[in-house]
Amino acid sequence: MLFLSHKVILAEGWTRRLIAFFSGAIGVLALAPFSFFPAFFVPMTVAVWLIDGSAGETRWAGVRRAAGAGWWLGFGYFVAGLWWLGVAFLTEAERFAWALPLGVLGLPAGLAIFTSLGFALARLMWSPGAARIFALAAGLSAAEWLRGHVLTGFPWNDFGMALGGNLVFAQAASVLGLYGLTVLSVLLFASPALLGKGRSSWRALGLFLLGFVILALYGVVRLQDKTEFVKGVKLRIVQANVANDEFRADRRSELLDRYLRLSDRATSPQTTGVSDVTHVVWSESVFPFILSRDPVSLSVIGSRMQNAVLFTGAARAQVEGSHTKYFNSLAVIQRGEIKEYFDKMHLTPFGEYMPFADLLARVGLTQFVWSPGAFDAGEYARLLVAPGLPPVFPLICYEAIFPEEVAKHLSEASARPGLMLNVTNDGWFGVTTGPYQHLSQARLRAVEQGLPMVRSANTGVSAIIDPFGRILNSTSLGIEAILDGSLPKALPETYYSQHWRLAPAVAWLIVLLVALIRPRNI
Structure with missing residues (x-):
């Protein structure tokens, strides 16, 4: 270990950059679908050594050197973790293939700026001994929080998912949430950098390892509780696996018939069709037309769905004076009538709206998702009410x-x-790691809030998840499938759901204070 640390600390030039890049890339193995959490020891341990080797003639020269290493580590992490974004540019290759490098390399390059900032902040607080591990945790956790908020935020593959992707360790999210897990992830996975650094550092390493044991015990004990179910609810999730090139207005009748046919498919002697289920869930953006303006399609849905309540993604139009707004919505349909709807509030950049639209249109880059116009964001969150469901x-x-x-x-x-209820269309990203990462992050919301999650994804992965984050039933990726199941009961409010601002902030403040005070006993 000392040999490796010295090699990294003394590395210069491209050797140093490549060490940072590939260590970041290795860290992605801790994420879904691999979920090999020990892989995250590599980038975090190397991060400590890279900052150890960031000496400069002045303090700010050392900070710049650390920031450069952080950028390369982040770039490796995000390229390896987000390469699948390139698949979206090939869906309509004649229009978007030229922009593929922007997704595969451009976005990771931008996101790596936050990792660079985290390294710089850590370097400002750096000191010998175990306290520097706390400095790294404080710096990177702050940077990851900023990544989740700046310019509408993009917390995809937050460092906390190294723990959050493991069901046992993920239980701590019920107390600390994702950003609290980020603090713990950096702190614990960077601890091997202390090996061979004196008796006090060995003592600190033992404390960090004890942290893993405590997290594991908490998770194991929490997962002893059994899943309870809501009586009288029989769910059917439809995964139609509609390819993006099939999503066309001239195929509206075929697409609707496909969903209705799947909804009424027999899956067992107990479930011979839609008459044996209470609630059906279709995925995001099912229709290449405005459903509320198509009474014929609504009538067909009403006659074929019988008494089942349908949840479905559907674009919605709203006329305001001479202007029409369009929303990516989730509708509740009963007996052919739209009873409730929810408009998506956090739109996906480039997919549902174009930042700097006029500028990008000049170079031929337009939004990917079908819409009569750019989508508008919903103004407020609302709960949906449907018969037979909480x-x-x-x-x-x-x-x-x-x-x-x-x-x-x-x-x-x-x-x-x-x-x-999470409806999505991850078909833009093919059979890659992206949809698995999406599922893993959605699952952590169930743990944080103590609420079950029902998830319908056009191409997968669809799932029923209990409030502990256990996936009770799921589909495979890239296939047409039906998923039948019961609805798990919600738990009482978790500590995080009640103190979602306070809990991760306290965790971050603790590591910040340790980094600044630098207690001698660690």
């Missing part, structure tokens, strides 16, 4: 990856919901 908290697409937005909207809701 209140439903809707999440459309990647709204499920924002822990604080989910917590904020739930805290402002008129009542505690009985489930979260």
Whole structure:
């Protein structure tokens, strides 16, 4: 270990950059679908050594050197973790293939700026001994929080998912949330950098390892509770696996018939069709037309769905004077009538709206998702009410990856919901690691809030998740499938759901104070 640390600390030039890049890339193995959490020891341990080797003639020269190493480590992490974004540019290759490097390399390069900032902040607090591990945790945790908020935020593959992707360790999110897990992830996975640094550092290493044991014990004990179910609810999730090139207005009748046919498919002697289920869930953006303006399609849905209540993604139009607004919505349909709807609030950049639209249009880059015009964001969160179900908290697409937005909207809701309903279309990303990462992050919202999650994804992965984050039933990726199951009961409010601002902030302040005070006993 000492040999490796010296090699990294003394590395210069491209050797140093490549060490940072590949260590970051290795860290992605801790994420879904691999979920090999020990892999995260590599980038965090190397991060300590890289900052150890960031000496300069002046203090600020050392900070710049650390920031450069942080950028390369972040670049490796995000390229390896987000390469699948390139698949979206090939869906309509004749229009978007030229921009593929912007997604595969450009976005990771931008996100790596936050990792660079985290390294710089850590270097400002750096000191010998175990306290520098706390400095790294304080710096990177602050940077990851900023990444989740700046320019609408993009917390995809937050460092906390190294723990959050493991069901046992993820239980700590019920107390600390994702950003609290980020503090713990950096702190614990950087601890091997202390090996061979004296008796006090060995003592500190033992304390960090004890932290893993405590997290594991907490998770194991919490997972002893059995899943309970809501009586009388029989769910059917439809995964139609519609390819993006099939999503066309001239195929509207075929697409609708496909969904209705799948909804009425027999799956067992007990479930011979839609008449044997109470609630059906279709995925995001099912229709290449405005459903509310198509009474014929609504009538067909009403006659074929019988008494089942349907939740489905559907674009919605709203006329305001001479202007028409379009929303990516989730509708509740009963007997052919739209009873409730929710408009997506956190739109996906480039997918549902174009930042700097006029500038990008000049170079031929337009939004990917079908819409009569650019989507507008919904103005407020709302619970959906449907017969036979407790209140439903809707999440459309990647709204499920924002822990604080989910917590904020739930805290402002008129009542505690009985489930979260996540509809999405990850078909843009093919059979890659992306949809698995999306599922893993959505699952952590269930743990944080103590709420079950029902998830319908056009191409997968669809799932029923209990409030402990256990996936009770799921589909495979990239296939047509039907998923039948019961609805798990919600738990009482978790500590995080009640103190979602305070809990991660306290965790961060503790590591910050240790980094600044530098107690001698560690």
